[in-house]
Amino acid sequence: MDSNRITIEEVAIKAGTSKSTVSRVLNGSAGVREDLAISVKKAVEELGYRPNQVARSLSTRVTFTIGLMINDIFNPFYSAVAKGVEDYAFSKGYSVVLFNTDENEDRELVALKTILDKAVDGIIVAPTGANKAAFHKLLLAGVEIIQVDRRLPNLDASAILIENEAGTLEATKHLIGLGHQNIAFITFDLALPTLLEREQGYCKAMAAANLEIKNHIFKIPFNIVAKQLDTSLKIAHLLNNANPPTGLVTVNNRIGLAVLRAIRDLGLKMPDDVSVVVFDDLEFFPLHTPSISAIAQPAYTMGRKAAELLITQLTKGKTEPNQTIMYRPHLLVRQSSGPPRSR
Amino acid sequence: MDSNRITIEEVAIKAGTSKSTVSRVLNGSAGVREDLAISVKKAVEELGYRPNQVARSLSTRVTFTIGLMINDIFNPFYSAVAKGVEDYAFSKGYSVVLFNTDENEDRELVALKTILDKAVDGIIVAPTGANKAAFHKLLLAGVEIIQVDRRLPNLDASAILIENEAGTLEATKHLIGLGHQNIAFITFDLALPTLLEREQGYCKAMAAANLEIKNHIFKIPFNIVAKQLDTSLKIAHLLNNANPPTGLVTVNNRIGLAVLRAIRDLGLKMPDDVSVVVFDDLEFFPLHTPSISAIAQPAYTMGRKAAELLITQLTKGKTEPNQTIMYRPHLLVRQSSGPPRSR
DNA sequence: ATGAAAGCGCTAACAT
């Protein structure tokens, strides 16, 4: 980096004072004579001085940087969260450093260590569920944590969540209300709370209507995704069996996309052959033919709120106890869900 | 931050040696006696010591952090770029700090200043076109720059680009080949090289076929987007006039989406009423009915390559002169482009 | 080969 950058010392000399006074003026500390403050500001201006944040951080142990650890920035849900985080953080003078975990525990652990080494002030994280010890260590080291989308049990940190169960419950009830009886839930074989809660919502709705759950929950191996294999093949298989479901609820937009692909490949018609409701709303769902019913999450808002919570905590100190902020998902009934073909 | 974290001094004491030697062992410097090195490593292990990167950075002026400045992380093109960048950077032990510019020059400038203050090692940027002086300053300060998607004229930095002109040229020729004569190009009213080059490709194809360009290029005010107003209204207006185009080429996926919305709202049929080719391929384009013809860019690869170039430069020093790496866009002909309805 | 000491650029406790 820069070797001939202006330092605080040069400013002090030019202003005819000492480093401490310059520092005081810069940080707005009280007790500096008016005229001295003015000449310091003048020197700063004229020299184009900007404090070296690394040096400042070493001294203050504050970096004005927050970490954002998510599964996959390419997933529109997370990129909306990221945008919300970045917008708010930027408005408050914080930078955000991005880590994709790819739902991989090892990768998450490495990211966690990096965060510890780089002395980030706080993080916003959608935890994979592992590395509990590392998260605790972070907390011990004074790094504030806000969880988003998911929560690690027993972690002493606030969380911005969505009522997952309510979302799938409503979606499944919606399908049941339309007359569906053979309804499948398609999810990943991961033990993420988010996924499990959504599964629960589905189960509760099914149970309440006395409908068959057994053999109606399909868990796609997540490593298929990791290996970039086509998830839709698995789903096509399911839709192609002897007694295929007439209604489908998908756990998230990734599976939703795979379902849409499979349905297209099989030449099935929505909603006549099969009704579909996807958790997460995507920009193109209203454009699809038929338009896709979805359970919408306020992803941008959740990211923004997480950043707000974190930065407030960082600024004011953690005055309040942990919060759990719950957002409600919003069922958008579109054309992909309708009554089953009568037979 | 952490106040009781292990320091290099404690390691030195435990290993019965000095800070310098510990530092040497940690950094793999030659000339440390075997047994001492071993006991240092043992002490490091036992104490769970991890060097404070902030302190190290202050001393070495290296942060192992790169900046990524893009327009909008929610735009799938950029989130794919970001993923490529993050993947490669992570594999090399670098962190990436994210800045959205929102195509806003002021915001870009603030980001640039932050980057300078935080002593980031290098940046990957899709420049807005302004702030030339600030970019030069960065270069002077020793921050390496790699441009992606766009380039700032006269900036002494490598660039990872796409052959924009070739992309729209091919797409427009494709429409002409199908028999279209009244072909419109829809773009933003921004002076970004990317957009202008794409416009050029369109113009060249039209000119080569002696087709009317005048009044066929439509520039949507970008501030409509910024204000979250509906771009598709503007487009609907265009498609609804006396002599509407039978073919449409859109400058990017944002406009593409707005076009699809307008077409749906007007109840037009693709390709019979209007043929559409969108610059950028999106996950759902093959799923749309009809599937959407697109000009695909290797966004992930471009991001990855940019990171590779940057980090190689950072590691080996900038040995080679600036490079311009050009990727070829790839026309994907799908159902949204077909012969015009004969009349 | 190793350790002492200076220095990176800032803040903050302390003395005046």
Add this chain to the structure above:
DNA sequence: ATGTTAGCGCTTTCAT
């Protein structure tokens, strides 16, 4: 109110 000085935790000369 202001300046002096001692850190922050590391790297890196410079002696030995």
